[in-house]
Amino acid sequence: MAVTAVFMLWLRDLVAVIMLSGIYSLFAAMIYVVMDAVDVAFTEAAVGAGVATVLMLGTLALTRQGTEKVHKTISWGPLSLVLVTGAVLIYGTLDMPRYGDPNAPVHSHVAPRYIERSASEVGPPNIVTSVLASYRGYDTLGETAVVFTAAIGVLVILGRRNRRQRKKAKREDAT
Amino acid sequence: MSDVFPGLLNYWIAIVLMMVGFYIVIAQGNLIKKIVGLNIFQVAVFVFYISMGKVKGGTAPILGEGIDVYSNPLPHFLILTAIVVGVATTSLALALIVRINTSFGTIEEDEILELEHADDAKEETS
Known part of the structure; x- marks a missing residue:
């Protein structure tokens, strides 16, 4: 990868x-x-x-x-910035819980409740589906709102160009 | 050090991928390539989240007979939402790139800046 x-x-x-x-x-x-x-x-x-x-x-x-324009192969400013950021992030992971640790803080709040009660409270055996549709339904609603907005944005941005081209074509027809 | 390495490797892979994406975004001039870099960055964050949700010996969070340990379903849900939103924003960015290309005739950042400066200079002289 x-x-x-x-x-x-x-x-x-x-x-x-x-x-x-x-x-x-x-x-x-x-x-x-x-x-x-x-x-x-x-x-x-x-x-x-x-x-x-x-x-x-x-x-x-x-x-x-x-194809992309050929630039000089390595730009040192961004590279050093990236390396510094990466080093700081790796230093930050030294305190993180180990991979697969069942006592990690991620697993301690609502997750056990979802696993234990979703079958009786929501129904479907797939817990992710229950969380998606029921416990965090508002998140999913927000997600659809974002996708809808993005679709409108794309239509507006690309549609305007077509309208101008059509107008141009009409003008050329008239002359 | 030898007991630190296996437990944290998943975070380090995510960070390396993230930094590759970050480098592409800030150092490359081509706009489509910048979007690809943004995608790499995004997927790195997803891998980071999913690896946090993994529990040793757990299975996928689908209820079944005789299974006691499940991986954490919460990060899975969050990333499911994030992937879809990510594609929505990517499509918006790509539409903007198409628009920029019709205006400037190029998708290279430095060429666009040159054209803009040329326009500014023209306005000042006139």
């Missing part, structure tokens, strides 16, 4: 970069399955690897910019 990410950094051909980002998402989905998050893996494979790749290829087709 890290290898695909680094390749994405080096490659100049944008089609290849986008394909690699799809592969990267698919790797992420596989890792989610390993870490027991099957629902997330489904979503990542369908939405992250599928829809996002198609959207990016569509953008590439609309902009007709096949």
